[in-house]
């Protein structure tokens with residue numbers, strides 16, 4: 433199978449949801465069920481609204497759920513836009529063209545043939561990211577080929593495939609062994625027998641490796657991921673090509689049924705969902721999707737279990753705590769720092785530039801989750817959970833308050849613990865970085881106003897950029913049209929120049945304050 437002609441991926445979730453200062457873009461979660469969203473190659477699109485503060489303009493539009501870079505999927509349609517039959521047909525053809533070249537069952541067939549081959553004939557094309565059958569070799573003659581693909585290699589596709597790191601597409605950050613082994617052991621200690629892996633290909637393969645090597649731990653795993661390359665390595669019952677931002681199964685009902693059967697087996701007993709979505713702001717659509725998976729699991733429950741919740745691990749940066757808990761109030765955040773192989777920033781200990789900001793959010797009682805003592809985690813009897821070494825119990829807050837793993841200090845004026853680098857500002861009347869500017873927009877993020885991160889790491893940056901770009905492009909098209917019609921188009925350009933200048937000034941103010 434050829435690599436998809438277009439990256440089928442989502443972005444390092446630099447999402448679009450939530451408030452975003454004064455010209456934010458939000459997902460409209462509760463769109464009208466009577467008008468289904470138009471489709472892009474990644475399934476149903478999402479409805480967005482660009483809310484301009486102080487302006488009434490709230491024209492809504494559809495855009496791709498998965499790709500936050502227009503280069504990857506350029507779908508754009510105003511909600512009230514009527515398309516001609518010809519355009520609709522062209523769109524359908526486009527959507528078909530961008531589907532993977534092989535069906536799920538064709539992939540399985542190829543896989544079965546591949547494992548029958550003698551070692552010397554088992555080849556993998558690095559350029560095309562594809563296992564080759566003897567008939568394919570001619571086509572890949574000039575490509576970089578790896579030979580002698582062993583069964584062990586086939587069992588670890590995340591090491592054979594290169595990670596689709598592009599932040600604007602898949603944002604594939606693979607767990608470091610330390611974290612992945614910790615998760616597998618934890619799942620087994622907690623007694624789970626089935627793991628629904630949503631966007632966790634490396635965890636999926638490690639669970640399966642462990643299950644095949646160790647009779648005692650016979651945990652089953654089903655991977656749902658948008659990265660189609662993985663379909664070469666798994667049978668239908670262990671991989672579904674899936675978009676977690678719109679709960680779309682690319683292979684239709686058959687794949688949906690695979691997922692349903694997996695969740696509902698043994699009346700839903702012994703199953704957990706583990707997800708590590710691209711980091712970012714599309715928390716709402718993710719929450720909507722996870723609620724659909726929860727509902728699917730619930731359908732298989734007997735009546736007397738109706739109070740039970742599907743156990744979930746949602747792996748995400750700590751600064752999304754309030755957003756996640758808004759949608760899942762029973763979740764709490766664990767102190768465990770999840771780290772990644774191919775992410776310089778998110779590595780544990782001294783080799784990484786920083787401590788990883790990525791945590792596990794879960795509805796499993798935290799006192800059941802033992803964090804590794806040898807890595808410095810300790811049990812806080814008052815909080816009834818394991819915490820980081822430096823996360824000290826604050827007697828005033830009555831809790832171990834640190835979120836980022838450093839020791840936080842209690843501020844009596846703010847009546848809460850704050851980051852060690854913050855001091856109380858009497859002008860702003862709250863704690864902030866010493867060099868913050870007391871006037872102007874609050875310090876913290878220039879884009880969304882949140883205090884716990886900067887513009888450069890804002891989870892909201894990319895989509896707002898992309899969508900703004902989409903809206904700008906649309907406007908540009910109209911302005912070009914106007915230019916052609918009236919020959920005066922200067923005023924439009926003028927405003928955009930002033931706006932740009934203003935934005936630059938604001939950025940300058942922010943960077944230098």
Ligand code: SAH
Nearest residue numbers: 442605606607631632633634635658675676
């Ligand atoms: N740490 C995990 C990988 C997380 S990276 C591990 O090591 O197993 C994010 C994963 O989500 C990638 O595998 C990526 O392909 C997948 N992904 C990205 N966008 C997605 C989408 N819209 N739907 C489903 N999966 C997606």
Ligand code: ZN
Nearest residue numbers: 472474496505
């Ligand atoms: Zn799309």
Ligand code: ZN
Nearest residue numbers: 557560572575
């Ligand atoms: Zn090739």
Ligand code: ZN
Nearest residue numbers: 826829842849
């Ligand atoms: Zn405190």
Ligand code: ZN
Nearest residue numbers: 843846856863
């Ligand atoms: Zn304070």
